[in-house]
Amino acid sequence: MSGATVVMRGVTARYGRHVAISDLDLELRAGECVGLVGHNGAGKSTAIKLMLGLLSPAAGQVAVLGATPTAGRSAQGRRQVGYLPENVALYPSLTGAETLGFFARLKGQPVAANSALLERVGLAAAARRRVGGYSKGMRQRLGLAQALLGQPRLLLLDEPTTGLDPEVRQHFYEILRNLRRDGATILLSSHALAELEGQVDRVIVMNRGRKIVEGAIAELRGLAAVKPRIRARLAHPPAAVVAPPDPRPEWKPLGDGRFETTCEESEVAVALRDLPAFADQVEILRPSLDELYAAFQAGAS
Amino acid sequence: MRPIAIIAGKELRDGFRNRWVVATTALLAALALTLAFLGSAPTGSVKVSALGVTIVSLSSLTIFLVPLIALLLSYDAIVGEAERGTLALLLAYPVARWQVVLGKFAGHLAVLGCATAIGYGVVGGAVQWTGGDDGGAWAAFVMMIVTSILLGGVFVAIGYLVSALVGDRGAAGGVAIGVWLVFVLIYDMALLGALVADQGRTISAGALNVLLLLNPTDVYRLINLTSSPNVSALAGVAGLGASAGFSPTLLVAVLAAWILAPLVAATAAFARRSA
Numbered sequence: 296m297s298g299a300t301v302v303m304r305g306v307t308a309r310y311g312r313h314v315a316i317s318d319l320d321l322e323l324r325a326g327e328c329v330g331l332v333g334h335n336g337a338g339k340s341t342a343i344k345l346m347l348g349l350l351s352p353a354a355g356q357v358a359v360l361g362a363t364p365t366a367g368r369s370a371q372g373r374r375q376v377g378y379l380p381e382n383v384a385l386y387p388s389l390t391g392a393e394t395l396g397f398f399a400r401l402k403g404q405p406v407a408a409n410s411a412l413l414e415r416v417g418l419a420a421a422a423r424r425r426v427g428g429y430s431k432g433m434r435q436r437l438g439l440a441q442a443l444l445g446q447p448r449l450l451l452l453d454e455p456t457t458g459l460d461p462e463v464r465q466h467f468y469e470i471l472r473n474l475r476r477d478g479a480t481i482l483l484s485s486h487a488l489a490e491l492e493g494q495v496d497r498v499i500v501m502n503r504g505r506k507i508v509e510g511a512i513a514e515l516r517g518l519a520a521v522k523p524r525i526r527a528r529l530a531h532p533p534a535a536v537v538a539p540p541d542p543r544p545e546w547k548p549l550g551d552g553r554f555e556t557t558c559e560e561s562e563v564a565v566a567l568r569d570l571p572a573f574a575d576q577v578e579i580l581r582p583s584l585d586e587l588y589a590a591f592q593a594g595a596s
Numbered sequence: 597m598r599p600i601a602i603i604a605g606k607e608l609r610d611g612f613r614n615r616w617v618v619a620t621t622a623l624l625a626a627l628a629l630t631l632a633f634l635g636s637a638p639t640g641s642v643k644v645s646a647l648g649v650t651i652v653s654l655s656s657l658t659i660f661l662v663p664l665i666a667l668l669l670s671y672d673a674i675v676g677e678a679e680r681g682t683l684a685l686l687l688a689y690p691v692a693r694w695q696v697v698l699g700k701f702a703g704h705l706a707v708l709g710c711a712t713a714i715g716y717g718v719v720g721g722a723v724q725w726t727g728g729d730d731g732g733a734w735a736a737f738v739m740m741i742v743t744s745i746l747l748g749g750v751f752v753a754i755g756y757l758v759s760a761l762v763g764d765r766g767a768a769g770g771v772a773i774g775v776w777l778v779f780v781l782i783y784d785m786a787l788l789g790a791l792v793a794d795q796g797r798t799i800s801a802g803a804l805n806v807l808l809l810l811n812p813t814d815v816y817r818l819i820n821l822t823s824s825p826n827v828s829a830l831a832g833v834a835g836l837g838a839s840a841g842f843s844p845t846l847l848v849a850v851l852a853a854w855i856l857a858p859l860v861a862a863t864a865a866f867a868r869r870s871a
Contacts, residue, residue: 310870347688350870371690378688384681386606388613400602401689441685 299358300325300449300480301346306355308341308504315341316504318355323480325448328471330491331484332588333501339484340381342501343451346482347378360449374402377447381454381484383438387427391418391437394426395444404445415470416440417463431458439467443474450474450481456490468494488585500591507591516560519590521582525566526555528576599691600699607703611669617710620665624715627661628654632719647733650723651740654716655820658744659813662712663751664776669704670755671772674866676765694863697756701749701859708748716741739844740820746851750812751775753858760865783811805842812854819847 301323308316316338323329331339344350345357348364357364360372385394395409413422416436426434435458442450450471456464471481471494485491491498492512499509508515529552546554553576558566563579570577582590611617631653632646674697677683686696720737754775762768787807791799799807808814 344684349684349687373688373690376688378685380681380685380688382681383685385685386610386682388610389606393609397602397606398689401599401686401691403598403690438685 299323300327300360301482302356302358303342303345304356306345306352306357308338308345308350309353314504316345319504319506321499321506321509323449323482325480326475326478327497328475328481328483328495330495330498331482331501332486332488332491332498333484334486336503337501338504339501340453341504343378343453343482343484346449346451347376348373374445375448377442377444377450379438379442379450379452379455382457383434385426385434385437388425390423390425391429391433392422394437395440398441399444402445412440412443415443417466432460432463435459436463439470443470446477446479447474448479450479452482453484454486455483456485456487488588500588502592512587515587515591516582519582519587521586521590522557523560523563523582524555524557524580525563526553526576526578526580527570527574528553529571529574599689599695600702603691603696603699604702604706607700608706611703611707611710616669617707620708620711621715624657624661624711625718627657628716628719629722631657632723646723646726647720647737650719651733651736651820654719654744655740655817658712658740658747659816660780662708662744662748663780663813665711666704666708666748666751667755667758667772667776669707670700670752671759671768672765673700673704673756674759674862674869675762675768676759678869679765693866697760697859697863697866701752701756704752705745705749708752709745712744712748713741716744736820743816743819743848743851746848746855747812747816750851750854750858751779753855753862756862757858757865760862760869779811779813784814809842809850812851815847815850815854818842819844819851 299322301321303319303321306316306319306321307314319338319342321342331342333339341350345352346359346364348357348359351365360375362372364372386397389397391413392409395413396406399406399409410419410422413419416439418433418436418440421429421433426437429437435455439452439455442452456467459467471483475481483491483495488498495512497509497511498515500507500515508518510518526549546556549555556566567577628650632650674683677686687693716737720734720741724734755772758771758775759768762771787804791804808818
C-alpha cells in the first residue's frame with residue numbers, strides 16, 4: 296500500500312440495471328497527476344463518485360487513503376479529499392465568500408484563510424456578490440477554490456477546465472503543479488484529450504465503463520503505433536522525390552507546394568536532414584491524444 | 597454536532613435571504629390579525645376572553661396553513677439539491693447523511709418558528725392591548741404557538757421523507773400537496789363520514805381516540821381546542837375533549853413522535869439513495 300492514495304480492484308458499479316463501470320483496476324500514487332479520459336458516459340464521473348464514497352461498488356474493493364470511503368459515511372478521510380464536480384452547482388443565494396466559509400467550516404478549516412484562496416482563483420473582487428449572478432467561469436473558479444480548501448492530499452477534479460478562459464486555465468495548472476510538489480495526488484477527468492498534454496504524468500483511457508489502456512502519453516504513442524508526420528512547403532519537389540533511389544518513403548503532395556511524409560519517431564532527424572535548404576513552414580505533427588484515443592477505440596471495438 | 601449547526605445556520609440564512617421568513621411571517625400575521633379582529637366581535641356580549649376566541653380561530657388557521665408552509669419548505673430539501681447537483685458536493689464533505697437531514701430540520705424549524713412566533717405573537721399582543729382582559733389565556737396562547745411550531749415540524753419531517761423517497765422535484769411537490777390534502781382535509785371528512793354511516797355500532801369511543809391520534813392535525817386540534825374549559829366551550833368540542841381524556845403531556849408526546857418517526861424514516865431512505 297506504500298504511496299498508493301487510491302486503489303481500486305475489480306470494481307463494478309451499477310445504476311439500477313445499467314452497468315456504469317465494470318471490472319476496473321486502478322491505482323493512484325502520492326504526488327502523481329493522472330488524467331482520466333473518455334467520452335461522456337465512459338464512467339469517469341462514476342469512478343470519481345466511487346472514490347468519494349458517494350456510490351458503493353456492486354463488486355470489488357475501493358480504498359482511499361487506506362480506508363473504504365463508504366464506511367462510516369462521515370469518514371475523517373474526507374477532510375483530506377478535495378472534489379470538484381462536473382458542472383459544479385453551488386448555492387445561488389450565498390455570496391462567494393459565504394459559500395467558501397460554509398465549506399471551510401464543514402471541513403473544519405479556519406475561515407480566515409479564505410480570502411487568500413479567493414484571491415488565488417481571481418475572485419477577490421466578486422467575493423461579496425451572490426453566486427447566482429456569477430458567470431460559468433466564475434462558478435468553476437469558486438468550485439475549484441472549495442476543492443483546494445485545507446491542503447487536500449487527494450484532489451478529484453471532474454472536467455475542471457470547462458468554462459475557464461485560457462489565462463485562468465494556465466493559472467489553474469500552475470496551482471496543480473504546486474499542490475503536486477507538496478505531495479498531493481491529483482486525478483483530472485477530461486474528454487478534451489489535447490488539453491491534458493503536458494499536464495499529467497499518465498492517462499487512463501476509459502470506454503463504456505472499462506479501462507482500455509493506461510500509461511504515460513509517450514508510452515501510449517508507442518503502443519498505438521501512430522507515427523509522426525512531417526510537413527514542409529517547397530518551391531519545387533524535394534530531392535528525395537526527384538531523385539529516386541532514396542531510402543525515404545515518398546512525400547505526398549498536399550497542394551500549394553506543401554508536402555507530407557510519415558516516419559518512425561527514431562527517423563525524424565534523418566527525414567529533416569534530407570529536406571532541401573529552401574524548405575520552409577516545416578512542422579512535425581505528433582499524434583495528438585485524440586488520434587491515440589481514436590486508435591485505441593478502434594482497437595477496442 | 598458541528599456539521600448540524602453549520603447546515604442549520606445555512607438553511608436559516610437561506611430562509612431570510614429568499615424572503616421565506618418575511619413572507620410567511622407577514623402572511624400569518626395578516627391572516628391572524630384579520631381573524632382576531634373580525635372573529636372577536638362577539639366577545640363583548642358573551643363575556644369570554646378575547647384571547648380565547650383568538651386561540652380558536654388561530655388554531656383553525658394553523659391547521660390549514662402551517663402544514664402547507666412546512667411542506668413547501670421541505671419537499672425540495674433532498675431531491676431538489678440532488679437535481680441541482682449541490683448534494684453530491686455536500687456529501688463529499690465530512691458530513692454524514694443523518695447530519696444533513698438533522699441540520700436542515702433544525703434550520704427549517706427555526707424559519708418556521710420565527711414566522712409563527714413573530715406572526716402570532718404580534719396578534720396576541722394586539723388583542724391583549726385592545727381587549728385588555730384576563731391574563732389567564734396567555735398560557736394557552738403560548739402553548740398554541742409552541743404546538744403550531746411542533747405541527748410545522750411534523751410536516752417538515754414528512755416533507756423530507758417524501759423528498760428522500762421520490763425521484764424528481766415535480767413528483768415530490770405533487771406528493772407533498774397530496775399529503776397536505778389527506779391530513780388536513782380528507783382524513784377528517786372521511787372520519788366524519790364513517791362515524792355518521794356507522795351510527796356508533798362498530799367504531800367505539802376508544803377506536804375514535806386512536807383514529808384521532810393517527811392524524812397530527814387532530815392531535816394539534818385536541819391540544820389547543822381543549823386547552824382550557826373556556827376555549828373548548830367556544831370551540832364546541834368540549835364533549836370530544838372530555839371523552840378523549842388525553843392529558844396535554846401525552847398529546848404533545850404524540851406530536852413529538854409524529855416528528856421523530858418521519859425524520860428517522862427520511863434519514864433511512866436518504867441513506868439508501870444514490871447521490
